[in-house]
Amino acid sequence: MADRDDTPDETPETGREAGPETAAPIAVTSRLPLVVTVAVLVLVAAAPLVADAVGFSYLLGTLTRAVILGMAAVALDYVVGYGGLVSLGHAMFLGTGAYTAGILLFQYAEGTGLGTDQALVAWPAAMLVGAVLGWAFGALALRTRGVYFIMVTLAFNQMMFFLFNSLAAYGGDDGVRLSGRNRLGPLSLEDDLVFYYVCVVLLVVVLVVFNRLVRSPSGWLLRAARDNEPRLRSVGARTRRHQLTAFVLSASVASLAGALAVNESQFLSPAISHWTQSGELLVMVIIGGVGSLVGGVLGSFGLLVLEELAIEFTGNWQFFVGLGLIMIVLLARRGLAGLLLGRRRNV
């Protein structure tokens, strides 16, 4: 088909894709006012109490997962919504964090090799490993843009998935059960409610950090590069450096979410890094509203509630979740946050 010869040119493409269709720029919801963020966080904090009061206390595990995956979705939204870089590989960072913290915990319990049960060691370690991998994969993937970026991140995701599957010492593709959770000072993380609020506090920290980042010079450059990268480069801005910074931070926070997820389930399994999980994170970002940060939390609660409902009423929940996704794309373009706010676009 398009067999025109390529000049060895690594300047990233502009708005135009290789295909004939010039895909529209990503539809971005405006950043939500602070009051919405606070309201969402208050609801999140109250959720277990409400669930308990109406007799749905068994939902605490689901709510905890929603907080954790919401954190990863917020991190992904920084890259997708503000950077315009659609990563379909963020589940590999969930897996990275889960395997870093999980292996440390497993080896501590077995008394073999390097291990620790201290959250203050294991969680930063997970973030560090996530950042290093994010730097390596990000630097490679950022040599491309647009649809190539999606495919490259997805390929790296699959590579890491197979790597986790091949770790026979930690159960291979079956995974391995852990004997408990990390220890965090005087707090008892074994208590599900305490663990929930630890996750909520970390989520608040993550939201504060990303909200600051968005307003930092690096965040401005990131958004400007999303809208017109060639112009920015022509005035001498080193766009790729800021994009890589964003990707590394995002990967690191997603790894923290992975470390929390393995604590929640106390089960270390490669399933957490399956490519459809990467897709689900993107779904959360879109349901919540791209480029709204706290939308990731809305999206993650929205999706997990949708799944719970689908499981409740039918055994074929995936079918209806899939149908729901298609409906959302075709009918509700700006996500939940967009519905809440109308069609403003002044990021």
Place this chain on the structure above:
Amino acid sequence: MELFLEQTLNGLQAGFTLLMISSGLTLIFGMLGILNLAHGSLFMIGAFVAADVAARTGNFLVALLAGVAGAALAGILMETLVIRFLYQRDHLDQVLATLGLVLMANQGVQMVWGIAPRTLARPSWLEGSVSLFGLQYPIYRLAIILAGIATVVVLWALINRTKVGMWILAGNTHRELLGALGVNVTLLYTGVFALGAALAGFAGVVSSPYLTVEAGMGDNFLILSFVVIVIGGIGSIKGAVYGSLILGLADAWGQTYLPMLVGEFTDPSTAAAIGSSLGSASIYLAMVVVLLVRPRGLYGAPSG
């Protein structure tokens, strides 16, 4: 030497299977501008239909035809009901909606055919092996290679020697003009999508004797096709051909020779473990090399 020949043929067989999937994917992207995550589901649907028909009729050829037709039909349904509305959308929307199709398809085949995995046997007339330069090689694998070559030839002839092919090429770059000339572009798009779907279904049926027919069986092939497209350059059939063969051979040779190479330095059991992970990673290493040298793929369109 025999090992080398065998692994080369295995690599070609895997490469040509990938080619059938990735050529459809790249054709669809080149023309429709759609990144279709559900392409692996069409592979799976072809396999399920064929397994079902083979179980009823016992005839592999009938099953093959049914599988290809089933995948094409599923493709037409997807295009008219969902994909068509995504042409002007950004990639994010395309990813989300086609991911929705993947979830529906994975659950859908289980709703229709149950959760028990199925199998599809090779036809009896392709059983056995032939002798090639002293190597006993399965006829069925050779048949896949030949089918792959035939696919390339037919696709090449279709695009370069027919009027429809001319429309497809024109639609790549000048679709409004093509419509103004009286070509039914909507129908052409559906046709191209169905062609890609049929190719994926064909690949699904012929690969099934080596696989388990189950939900999600096409996912890894989809992702490998993406690697092919990153290597070959998006929208380019030529790129898909080279990318598929490079990937198939890199995988076959990597899985065989990397463990041996590692074995020179360590004890056998460690070598087996390290080597096999290196071997599985060889396709991604190939992608990384291309990204470093030619970020837009071997035959990708120039940027700008």
